[in-house]
Amino acid sequence: xxxxxxxxxxxxxxxxxxxxxxxxxxxxxxxxxxxxxxxxxxxxxxxxxxxxxxxxxxxxxxxxxxxxxxxxxxxxxxxxxxxxxxxxxxxxxxxxxxxxxxxxxxxxxxxxxxxxxxxxxxxxxxxxxxxxxxxxxxxxxxxxxxxxxxxxxxxxxxxxxxxxxxxxxxxxxxxxxxxxxxxxxxxxxxxxxxxxxxxxxxxxxxxxxxxxxxxxxxxxxxxxxxxxxxxxxxxxxxxxxxxxxxxxx
Amino acid sequence: xxxxxxxxxxxxxxxxxxxxxxxxxxxxxxxxxxxxxxxxxxxxxxxxxxxxxxxxxxxxxxxxxxxxxxxxxxxxxxxxxxxxxxxxxxxxxxxxxxxxxxxxxxxxxxxxxxxxxxxxxxxxxxxxxxxxxxxxxxxxxxxxxxxxxxxxxxxxxxxxxxxxxxxxxxxxxxxxxxxxxxxxxxxxxxxxxxxxxxxxxxxxxxxxxxxxxxxxxxxxxxxxxxxxxxxxxxxxxxxxxxxxxxxxx
Numbered sequence: 269x270x271x272x273x274x275x276x277x278x279x280x281x282x283x284x285x286x287x288x289x290x291x292x293x294x295x296x297x298x299x300x301x302x303x304x305x306x307x308x309x310x311x312x313x314x315x316x317x318x319x320x321x322x323x324x325x326x327x328x329x330x331x332x333x334x335x336x337x338x339x340x341x342x343x344x345x346x347x348x349x350x351x352x353x354x355x356x357x358x359x360x361x362x363x364x365x366x367x368x369x370x371x372x373x374x375x376x377x378x379x380x381x382x383x384x385x386x387x388x389x390x391x392x393x394x395x396x397x398x399x400x401x402x403x404x405x406x407x408x409x410x411x412x413x414x415x416x417x418x419x420x421x422x423x424x425x426x427x428x429x430x431x432x433x434x435x436x437x438x439x440x441x442x443x444x445x446x447x448x449x450x451x452x453x454x455x456x457x458x459x460x461x462x463x464x465x466x467x468x469x470x471x472x473x474x475x476x477x478x479x480x481x482x483x484x485x486x487x488x489x490x491x492x493x494x495x496x497x498x499x500x501x502x503x504x505x506x507x508x509x510x511x512x513x514x515x516x517x
Numbered sequence: 518x519x520x521x522x523x524x525x526x527x528x529x530x531x532x533x534x535x536x537x538x539x540x541x542x543x544x545x546x547x548x549x550x551x552x553x554x555x556x557x558x559x560x561x562x563x564x565x566x567x568x569x570x571x572x573x574x575x576x577x578x579x580x581x582x583x584x585x586x587x588x589x590x591x592x593x594x595x596x597x598x599x600x601x602x603x604x605x606x607x608x609x610x611x612x613x614x615x616x617x618x619x620x621x622x623x624x625x626x627x628x629x630x631x632x633x634x635x636x637x638x639x640x641x642x643x644x645x646x647x648x649x650x651x652x653x654x655x656x657x658x659x660x661x662x663x664x665x666x667x668x669x670x671x672x673x674x675x676x677x678x679x680x681x682x683x684x685x686x687x688x689x690x691x692x693x694x695x696x697x698x699x700x701x702x703x704x705x706x707x708x709x710x711x712x713x714x715x716x717x718x719x720x721x722x723x724x725x726x727x728x729x730x731x732x733x734x735x736x737x738x739x740x741x742x743x744x745x746x747x748x749x750x751x752x753x754x755x756x757x758x759x760x761x762x763x764x765x766x
Contacts, residue, residue, distance in 0.1 A: 311566065
């Protein structure tokens with residue numbers, strides 16, 4: 269039996285715009301897919317408002333119960349960007365101008381354009397490690413196991429590649445999906461049996477509508493490809509027996 | 518000064534498929550927009566895995582600190598659908614066949630098709646209130662202030678309309694957005710001043726990329742339209758002064 273290394277992470281989405289429903293969060297998916305690929309399991313996501321006491325308290329909970337915490341949002345130049353100040357409080361660190369970040373920002377902008385608003389983006393917890401931003405200059409930062417990224421999805425995406433060496437993951441979490449033209453209740457009892465006989469594979473069943481037709485995606489997840497293959501063949505046996513069609517999705 | 522009624526809710530997304538990054542959550546946005554329209558503020562969202570002890574514990578935390586809790590996911594017929602059983606444990610109620618739900622499901626399916634998998638969807642916490650499902654038969658349910666909805670977005674959407682009379686909201690939360698062809702740092706200090714002078718309006722600033730160009734959406738939220746209008750006119754003054762273009766978004 270393979271021992272799972274179980275490296276865990278939490279994602280903390282800081283942003284009223286998600287809580288109000290105005291914006292749909294896509295950063296969780298971006299971060300989670302990347303973490304899975306380097307063997308880190310996301311065990312919890314929280315979305316909280318731009319309020320200092322809530323950010324401080326939530327970060328302090330999550331950083332103790334997870335190997336890593338990734339925050340998104342609140343690191344820009346406006347009044348509602350309070351992540352850096354809040355993280356400083358979480359760790360009891362001074363909130364001050366980060367010299368390296370200041371230099372990066374100063375050289376990113378044209379002479380005369382590095383105004384007060386932009387300078388705010390150089391304020392960070394004392395001695396934070398920078399996370400470089402190849403898209404728009406302003407760096408993110410990390411303190412111990414807490415990594416602070418921006419909320420704009422395209423900028424966030426461009427920054428996580430640079431984090432790989434900072435994260436000690438486990439075995440990559442592999443997955444295989446089989447999508448079927450059926451309904452869950454047709455396969456529920458057989459799937460339960462397959463899950464019970466293959467406890468080291470997490471089997472999920474997700475109904476979908478596609479072009480007006482019902483379907484079910486069966487997702488198998490494990491660190492061990494051979495165990496996924498065993499489940500997969502059991503599922504193929506089942507659908508052959510029941511004459512269920514496999515569909516692309 | 519208008520006293521805020523502050524009716525709060527939490528949304529609890531139950532589902533490994535969100536934590537793995539495979540699926541992007543859109544139910545938060547659907548529920549939050551609807552709640553805002555009936556005067557309920559979403560103060561927290563959590564995404565947790567399909568694990569009974571975690572569901573029980575999280576529901577028991579959230580239902581005590583929020584007026585309402587909405588869960589999504591885990592109420593189908595397969596082995597990974599454990600929401601109803603977990604909610605029963607949260608409230609210390611028997612998990613049993615709900616007679617009314619059983620009748621609804623029995624009459625929804627053709628004779629002979631109401632199999633064991635489908636019957637599982639009639640198992641609920643004792644005396645739960647049903648939430649009718651106009652799309653696919655299987656009802657959701659509520660116990661006290663916890664409302665359990667399915668994970669499939671189109672089905673969830675069709676069910677929340679029927680909940681309106683169950684929720685005692687406050688004043689609707691109104692919002693107005695002005696989108697600008699500018700960058701945050703151009704307007705940051707003026708926005709801070711406007712926010713400081715208008716504390717009863719929550720002003721958010723959200724950068725975006727659209728057709729390769731940078732922009733910023735300013736979102737003003739309040740229960741009081743006249744207060745939003747005051748902020749709005751201040752922002753229009755600012756952008757006239759700075760010759761910033763308003764854009765559609």
